[in-house]
Amino acid sequence: ERQIELKTKLDRNMPMVRGDSIQIQQVLLNLVRNACDAMSASETRQLTLMTDGALEDGAGILVADTGKGVPLELQDKVFEPFITSKTHGLGLGLAISRTILKAHGGSIWCKQNLGGGAIFAFSLPAAERRIAWAS
Numbered sequence: 001e002r003q004i005e006l007k008t009k010l011d012r013n014m015p016m017v018r019g020d021s022i023q024i025q026q027v028l029l030n031l032v033r034n035a036c037d038a039m040s041a042s043e044t045r046q047l048t049l050m051t052d053g054a055l056e057d058g059a060g061i062l063v064a065d066t067g068k069g070v071p072l073e074l075q076d077k078v079f080e081p082f083i084t085s086k087t088h089g090l091g092l093g094l095a096i097s098r099t100i101l102k103a104h105g106g107s108i109w110c111k112q113n114l115g116g117g118a119i120f121a122f123s124l125p126a127a128e129r130r131i132a133w134a135s
Contacts, residue, residue: 002036002039002040002045003045004036004039004045004046004047005045005046005047006047006048006049007046007047007048007049008048008049008050009048009049009050009051010049010050010051011050011051011052011053011054012053013053013054014051014053014059015053015058015059015126015127016126016127017058017059017104017124017125017126017127018104018125018127018128019104019124020104023100023103023104024100024104024124026096026097026100027097027100027101027108027122028061028063030093030094030096030097031063031097031120031122032047032049032063033093034093034094034120035047035063035064035065035067035117035118035120036065037067037086038065038067038068038069038117038118039065039066039067039117040067041067041068042066042067042068042116042117044066044116045066046065046066047063047064047065048062048063048064048065049061049062049063050062050064055123057123057125057126058106058123058124058125058126059123059124059126060121060122060123061121061122061123061124062119062120062121063119063120063121064113064117064118064119064120065113065117065118065119066113066115066116066117067116067117067118068085068117069112069113069116069117069118070085070110070112070118071085072112075110075111075112078094078110079094079095079097079098079108080095081095082095083095094108097122101122101124104124104125105124105125106122106123106124106125107122107123108120108121108122108123109121109122
């Protein structure tokens with residue numbers, strides 16, 4: 001509908017993470033929606049989703065777009081409540097996402113996409129393996 005090209009780069013060796021799948025799904029959905037909104041006026045509309053299982057302590061997920069990007073002065077602030085670069089946004093989605101990820105022991109950050117646009121990424125710690133001992 002929005003004529004966005006989707007590219008995926010999925011790591012097959014992702015560690016297990018512990019958490020509420022609905023909440024993590026909400027974080028990812030929020031990042032994808034924001035990326036799609038950011039590309040509404042772009043000639044090139046490319047959304048890239050990547051996973052990284054090689055993080056030192058867990059798993060990483062990256063959402064990159066070719067939209068207007070996040071102004072440098074907002075990069076450290078976009079995760080605070082009521083901070084937004086959207087004309088019709090409330091500025092709550094990224095703040096809620098950060099709260100969800102912190103509750104799961106993870107983190108979220110953003111940076112400029114070298115090809116134009118923004119990259120939002122988050123990490124979650126790997127779940128501890130439980131060993132079942134025979135009694």
